[in-house]
Amino acid sequence: MELHRLELQNFRQFKDDTIEFAREKAEGITVIHGSNGSGKTTLLNAFTWLFYDEVDFETRPDRLVTEGTIAEATVGKQLTVSVRLRFEHEETEYIAERRAIFEKRSEDDFDGDLIDMGLTLEYKQGTSWRERGNPENSLDQILPERLSDLFFFDGEDIEELAGIDNQERIQESIQNIMGLTILERSTRHLEDAAGRFEDEVEEHASDELAKLIERKREIEDTIEELDRKKDDTERSIERTETEIRDIEQKLERLDESAALQERRQEYREDREKLEARVEKINEEIKAEIDEKGFVPLAIPLINETAERLDEMRQDGVIPSDLSNSYIDSLLEAERCICGRPLEPGTEYYEQVAAMKGEAVAEGVEQGAVRIIGHLNQMSDMESAFFDNIDEYIQERKRLHDDITELTEKIDDVGSELQEMDQKTAGGVSVPELEAKRESKENEKEELIGEKGRIEEKIDRNEEEIESLKEEIEEQRDEREEALVAKRRQKAAELVAEELGTAFGELKDKVRRLSNEKIQDTFGSIASKNLTAEITEDFELKIWQDVGGERVEVDKSTGERQIASLAFVGSLVDIARERYEADGDSEYFTGGIYPLVMDSPFGALDKSHRREVSRVIPELANQIVVFATDSQWEGPVEDEMSPKVGKQYWLDFDEGNDSNTYPRTRIKTEPVGGD
Amino acid sequence: MNFISYKKSELYDRIVDEYDIFQNSYDFMVFLAVMGYQEGKVVREGYKGDDSAGTKGQIGVENFFANDLYRVIASSIAFQDTEDPSALVNSELQAEKLAQYAAGGLEIAEQEFGSTAGDPTNVIVEYIQDHDEEDSYQGTLGEIVKAFDDQMMGVEED
Amino acid sequence: MSTSGGGGPSLDGEELEIDEEKLRRIRERVLQAEKEKLHLDLPRGVINEIEGIVREEID
Numbered sequence: 001m002e003l004h005r006l007e008l009q010n011f012r013q014f015k016d017d018t019i020e021f022a023r024e025k026a027e028g029i030t031v032i033h034g035s036n037g038s039g040k041t042t043l044l045n046a047f048t049w050l051f052y053d054e055v056d057f058e059t060r061p062d063r064l065v066t067e068g069t070i071a072e073a074t075v076g077k078q079l080t081v082s083v084r085l086r087f088e089h090e091e092t093e094y095i096a097e098r099r100a101i102f103e104k105r106s107e108d109d110f111d112g113d114l115i116d117m118g119l120t121l122e123y124k125q126g127t128s129w130r131e132r133g134n135p136e137n138s139l140d141q142i143l144p145e146r147l148s149d150l151f152f153f154d155g156e157d158i159e160e161l162a163g164i165d166n167q168e169r170i171q172e173s174i175q176n177i178m179g180l181t182i183l184e185r186s187t188r189h190l191e192d193a194a195g196r197f198e199d200e201v202e203e204h205a206s207d208e209l210a211k212l213i214e215r216k217r218e219i220e221d222t223i224e225e226l227d228r229k230k231d232d233t234e235r236s237i238e239r240t241e242t243e244i245r246d247i248e249q250k251l252e253r254l255d256e257s258a259a260l261q262e263r264r265q266e267y268r269e270d271r272e273k274l275e276a277r278v279e280k281i282n283e284e285i286k287a288e289i290d291e292k293g294f295v296p297l298a299i300p301l302i303n304e305t306a307e308r309l310d311e312m313r314q315d316g317v318i319p320s321d322l323s324n325s326y327i328d329s330l331l332e333a334e335r336c337i338c339g340r341p342l343e344p345g346t347e348y349y350e351q352v353a354a355m356k357g358e359a360v361a362e363g364v365e366q367g368a369v370r371i372i373g374h375l376n377q378m379s380d381m382e383s384a385f386f387d388n389i390d391e392y393i394q395e396r397k398r399l400h401d402d403i404t405e406l407t408e409k410i411d412d413v414g415s416e417l418q419e420m421d422q423k424t425a426g427g428v429s430v431p432e433l434e435a436k437r438e439s440k441e442n443e444k445e446e447l448i449g450e451k452g453r454i455e456e457k458i459d460r461n462e463e464e465i466e467s468l469k470e471e472i473e474e475q476r477d478e479r480e481e482a483l484v485a486k487r488r489q490k491a492a493e494l495v496a497e498e499l500g501t502a503f504g505e506l507k508d509k510v511r512r513l514s515n516e517k518i519q520d521t522f523g524s525i526a527s528k529n530l531t532a533e534i535t536e537d538f539e540l541k542i543w544q545d546v547g548g549e550r551v552e553v554d555k556s557t558g559e560r561q562i563a564s565l566a567f568v569g570s571l572v573d574i575a576r577e578r579y580e581a582d583g584d585s586e587y588f589t590g591g592i593y594p595l596v597m598d599s600p601f602g603a604l605d606k607s608h609r610r611e612v613s614r615v616i617p618e619l620a621n622q623i624v625v626f627a628t629d630s631q632w633e634g635p636v637e638d639e640m641s642p643k644v645g646k647q648y649w650l651d652f653d654e655g656n657d658s659n660t661y662p663r664t665r666i667k668t669e670p671v672g673g674d
Numbered sequence: 675m676n677f678i679s680y681k682k683s684e685l686y687d688r689i690v691d692e693y694d695i696f697q698n699s700y701d702f703m704v705f706l707a708v709m710g711y712q713e714g715k716v717v718r719e720g721y722k723g724d725d726s727a728g729t730k731g732q733i734g735v736e737n738f739f740a741n742d743l744y745r746v747i748a749s750s751i752a753f754q755d756t757e758d759p760s761a762l763v764n765s766e767l768q769a770e771k772l773a774q775y776a777a778g779g780l781e782i783a784e785q786e787f788g789s790t791a792g793d794p795t796n797v798i799v800e801y802i803q804d805h806d807e808e809d810s811y812q813g814t815l816g817e818i819v820k821a822f823d824d825q826m827m828g829v830e831e832d
Numbered sequence: 833m834s835t836s837g838g839g840g841p842s843l844d845g846e847e848l849e850i851d852e853e854k855l856r857r858i859r860e861r862v863l864q865a866e867k868e869k870l871h872l873d874l875p876r877g878v879i880n881e882i883e884g885i886v887r888e889e890i891d
Contacts, residue, residue, distance in 0.1 A: 182866045185878075190862060193883045286695045286795055289705075293696075293798070296806045297708040298747050305750035312759060367749055367762030374746045386806070389799060473848050488890045491850050492882075495859050 001143055002622055003594050004086040004093075010066045011049075011081055012042045012057075013652070017666040019043075021594075021624060022645025029617060029643045030624045032666075033632060034650030039664040040626035044598045047152050050083040050098045052145050053117070063111050065102050068661035070112055073104050079112060089142050093124040096139060143593065152596045180510070183503035190496035197489035204482035209475045216468045219461050226458045233451045240444045247437045253420050254430050260420075264413040271406040274399050281396045285389060292385040295378050302375055309368045510574060511538065517570035521615055522563060532563040540567060561604055562612060568595070569619035576621070594622040601631040610635035617643045678738055680773040681723035682731040683780060685788055693793050700733040703776045704744055710779030711751055712805060717777035735765060748772045854889050861885045 003021040008014040022030045034040045045055045055061060064081050073079055084097040098119045102112030121135035132138045202213045473486070511534050522532040529545045542559055543550045576592050600616065601609045613636045616623060627636065651671045655661040680703050689695045689702055696702040710716055723730035739745045748768040752761035755771045786801055787794040865881045 182863055186862050186866045186882075189866070189879045189882050192879050193886060196883055197886070282793075282795060283694075285799065286693075289795070289798060289802075290696045290701055293802055294705040294708045294747070295743075296802055297705070297712050298750075301708060301711050301750050301754065302746065305753055308754070308757075309759070364759045364762045368759075370742075371746050371750060371762075374743060378743070382806075386803075389803075393799075484890065487848055487850060488886045490848050491855060491858055491890050492886050494850065495855055495862065498855075498859065499863075 001087055001089045001593055003624070004088065006043075006046065006086075007082075007084040008046055009082040009084075010064075010069045010079060011046055011083055012064065013039050013066060013662050013664040014042065014046075014666070015066045015069060015663055017664075019648060019666060020646060021622065023622065024645055025621050027643055027645035028620075028622045029640060030622075030646045030648070031632070031640070031644050032624065032626045032648045032650065033629060033670070034626065034664075035628050035652070038650040038652035040598050040650065042664075043626065044152055044596060046083045047085075047596060048148060050085055050096060050119075051139050051143060052148065053098070053119075054145075060111075064100060065110075065112050066661070066663065067110055068655070068663055070102070070104055070110055071661055075104050075106055075109075078103050078115065094142075095122045095129070096120070096135070180503060180506055183499050183506065187496050187500040187503055190492045190499065194489050194492035194496065197485050197492060200485035201482050201489060204479050204485060206475070206479075206482075209472065209482065212468055212472050212475065216465055216472065219465050219468070223458055223461050223465070226454055226461065230451060230454045230458070233447055233454060237444060237447045237451065240440055240447060244437060244440045244444065247433055247440065250428070251430065251433050251437070254433070257417060257420050260413050260417050264410055264417075267406050267410045267413070271403055271410070274403050274406070278396055278399050278403070281392050281399070285392050288385055288388050288392070292381045295381045295385060299375075299378055299382060302371060302378060306368075306372050306375065309371070508536070511536075513574055514567065514570040517573050518563070518566045521566035521569055521618070530559065532566055534567070540564070559608075561600065562608065562615070565600065565612060565615055565619065569615065572620045592621060594624065595620040596624040598626045599628070599631065600625065601627060601636060606635055610639060612636075613639035616640065676735055677732040678735060678769040678773060679722040680731045680733075681717075681721055681777045681780065682729050683784070685780065685784055686731070689787070689794065693795065695795055695798065698733075699731050700738060703731065703733075704747060704772070706779030706783055707751060707772050707776040708747060708779070709782055710775035710777070711754070713779070713782050715778030715782055716755070716774050717781070718774055721774045721777035735769065738769075739765065751775055850890070858886055858889050861889075 002023060004023070005021065006019045008017045010016075019030070019032070022028055032040065032043065041057070045057060048054045048056070055064075065079050066081075069079055079102050081100045081102065082097060084095065086093070086095050088094070096119070099117065100114060101116040103115050105113050119135045119139070121132040121138050122129045123132060124130075198213065202210050205213060515534050518532050518534065522530065531543050531545075533541050533543065535541055540563055541552055542563055543552055545551075572593055572595065595616075597616070600612060604612060609631070616625065617640065625640075647668070649667045649669065649671045651665045651667050653660065653663050653665070655663065678700070680700075682699060686699050686702060690697075690699050696705065739748070748765075748771070749762045752764065752768040752771040753759065755761075755775075756767070761767050761771075787797045790797050862882050862885060865878055865885065869878045
């Protein structure tokens, strides 16, 4: 299918606009620039409305008519909404148009009342145009609805393909793209028909035959039930395995926790030792103060005293030899050395008198000598004091630093432990967890055993059915109706089997084909040695090579987007190849499809944008991309510009409610303000 | 004259008993006296403390003067305060002056270490380091020592 | 699995043999019927159709 021209009339904010699509393969990209809210999503909806009468609007989904148009209309007037698409498909030109007629019911009616809706599909034969009888059907055959969200996709939605639980969607996409749905349905329906024929056989059969058939049915029911039980058991096994894993994780954490606690305890002990040494140092410092603290402060005192005494000695105030007789004479002279009069009976007189005797024997001279004599000692003490204090303080500082380091380590371990506590259920001990795990393991063993038994039963039952089938077939005394019915049943079953087998094989073939292409695409753009794959279970997974091992990655939005695009691209590719190839079956025609993408770059960072921009042009022959300015400029523009055949800009005018209404015009030039 | 009486305060309890910085109260007292002298602070009244208020400290004279260094300090303080050489041999006078300067030093100490929360050891160390006057005594003192030594040749040193 | 070219059922057939050609025809017709109804989400009538095809072919 190749898009040619899209014409919109009164469709939401598009009053009267046209888009011609780029068609050259080399420049097959049409870019539509528009800021958010300017109408990109509306354009996408125009396609789905045209094809399937489906829209997905966030605001006012029922309001199809352009506001301005209905506002200007008089009450009772009928307004036409139309989307018209000119396209080519399998070498025939088509014009598809959907029209909806709305009537304005009242002055403030902006929705309008839907009077009529119709779809027409015309195709060109020779020089004239003919109309297709069943346009919905025909359009759906050209672009089936179930494929539509692959080809008209919302960039934000498509990354879901690579999300979890989307196997069905992937399987469906594969089925759909290759017409495999036909096979899938045929198989199923043939089996249903076979069932009906079996009923007939039973109806017309002899008692014996009827009994056999009944028995067969019973066994089939039994098998169905056993299958269900087996599924349940499998789920239980899975659940138990998950529980076991949880417990093992908890145990691991407890182990880690214990190791951490031990380490912390060591640190604490080390710290205590250091703190004890600090204590010791503090005691030493105090001892120094006690023994020598006063010395530095006293030295000036002693100095000054020594100096003064020296002066006095030089002045002759201190006689070199102060003896008892001198004192006597002093007393008699009633004067003391310092020149003060001595009054008998005064305390002072008594004091000087008392200098006689032992105290005087020492003599002032000797007092002075004592003072001077201690100076050296004191100076030594002072040095020792300061040296020791310095040493102690330095060592104390080192110890404090070490203590701080240990404290930090202790705190770090503490935080780690706290974090672990939060993840582990508090308060469960190791023995308890071990016991729990053991019981879960036993449970699992039992379940596995049960599953085995169920499987055996299923096998036995299936064997029985096989032999019953043989018996049924060999029943001779049957009426003709029964025989015919039997043959019909068998025919249906045989064809079903054949189609079923083909279906399975083809599905897997397409899966593998798709895989190859995905890996090509993904491999060429995604970084970090990633690969994408559709597994046998049809899950889209992304793997990373980690040291030789393959590990599934939690996909970032960027990777998911790319994987999904790669997947869609692979399908488009396969479809195109099938179409172009010489096939003998008209059921697997494939097709050529355009891709219409709304903002595939939105959630991506710059480098991913560049990569996606490289991929997109390869995905299909014709591509329509919607992008905002900020998404376009930079890497996207760089990569895609050479392949852009047409560009449009959506010029959105909000209107001012009084006489102008919201409206978007599609322009071929950039909108002002660039 | 058997005791030296001096004024004690709560600071004594803290520094001597609680934090074990000085062994005995009188050790602290000498330290304070030297502080008081250096800063020029002396208390002439009430320097003996009050028994009833529990602020009286006492040390036996013999015990006290058995410590040579303390004797030297006491003598020097007394001498400096009176300018009288006979102070060098007057133990009663020395006791008095010691206590007076200790009381003065106590006031300074209250300011410097009294407000420290917890163990004031580090503050005391800092105080000593800050107030250590650069030793120029080597020069002058050396001469004096030398001169006296010369003079005292033959005299017994204690 | 081949046998007589005759169209009618054989009353004393040891096995139920179905003509290869018939099976092929059934297959093609069924696929065609499905193809036509492909665009429908719930193709109810088609099972009846298939039943009819088989009836026709196996007389």
